[in-house]
Amino acid sequence: QQQVKQSPQSLIVQKGGISIINCAYENTAFDYFPWYQQFPGKGPALLIAIRPDVSEKKEGRFTISFNKSAKQFSLHIMDSQPGDSATYFCAARWAGGSQGNLIFGKGTKLSVKP
Amino acid sequence: NAGVMQNPRHLVRRRGQEARLRCSPMKGHSHVYWYRQLPEEGLKFMVYLQKENIIDESGMPKERFSAEFPKEGPSILRIQQVVRGDSAAYFCASSPWTSGTSEQYFGPGTRLTVT
Numbered sequence: 001q002q003q004v005k006q007s008p009q010s011l012i013v014q015k016g017g018i019s020i021i022n023c024a025y026e027n028t029a030f031d032y033f034p035w036y037q038q039f040p041g042k043g044p045a046l047l048i049a050i051r052p053d054v055s056e057k058k059e060g061r062f063t064i065s066f067n068k069s070a071k072q073f074s075l076h077i078m079d080s081q082p083g084d085s086a087t088y089f090c091a092a093r094w095a096g097g098s099q100g101n102l103i104f105g106k107g108t109k110l111s112v113k114p
Numbered sequence: 115n116a117g118v119m120q121n122p123r124h125l126v127r128r129r130g131q132e133a134r135l136r137c138s139p140m141k142g143h144s145h146v147y148w149y150r151q152l153p154e155e156g157l158k159f160m161v162y163l164q165k166e167n168i169i170d171e172s173g174m175p176k177e178r179f180s181a182e183f184p185k186e187g188p189s190i191l192r193i194q195q196v197v198r199g200d201s202a203a204y205f206c207a208s209s210p211w212t213s214g215t216s217e218q219y220f221g222p223g224t225r226l227t228v229t
Binding site: 105 | 118120147149154155156157158159162170172173205217218219220221222223
């Protein structure tokens with residue numbers, strides 16, 4: 001099954017708090033998991049990505065946690081800021097495909113309140 | 115280094131007309147992907163191209179849609195005889211030709227409205 005399920009659909013966090021967005025997948029042939037940030041009227045911007053041989057990756061305030069056995073991965077935004085308010089998409093690439101073809105979750109709309 | 119460029123940014127077409135969307139990949143990138151995004155939805159893969167080759171078109175509707183990436187010039191997504199259901203944001207992404215990498219960088223999109 002080539003699906004990526006993302007939750008929650010929307011999230012409100014106070015400034016300085018931690019934002020957590022979760023994704024789950026079923027196909028064990030996925031081998032690359034990026035997160036994208038999209039502001040209204042703009043294209044998605046690559047935020048951070050992880051491969052399944054790593055359990056955690058951190059870049060600045062953004063951390064991906066990956067649980068291979070549970071087939072889940074999550075994005076943590078530490079010290080969330082109003083400027084982080086955007087829609088976040090998780091995605092997965094199918095290793096059996098043509099080295100493209102990202103499969104996206106439906107997105108989480110994050111709102112960080114000042 | 116300029117990013118992925120798409121034009122036009124907004125396109126309005128009447129039902130039955132043709133829509134042509136253009137994408138210029140980042141410098142040095144030879145892989146181009148097209149995705150469609152409906153309101154409040156994630157992106158759906160349409161087609162993956164390299165120069166002069168369609169590698170994977172499994173996400174393309176069988177009729178009215180076509181894509182090309184010629185040796186010279188931008189990649190073009192063509193939608194013939196547009197219908198209201200084609201109204202969406204169409205995003206192009208590019209990737210460098212490096213074995214094993216999957217980083218895709220997106221353009222700003224073309225927002226197609228069919229009236």
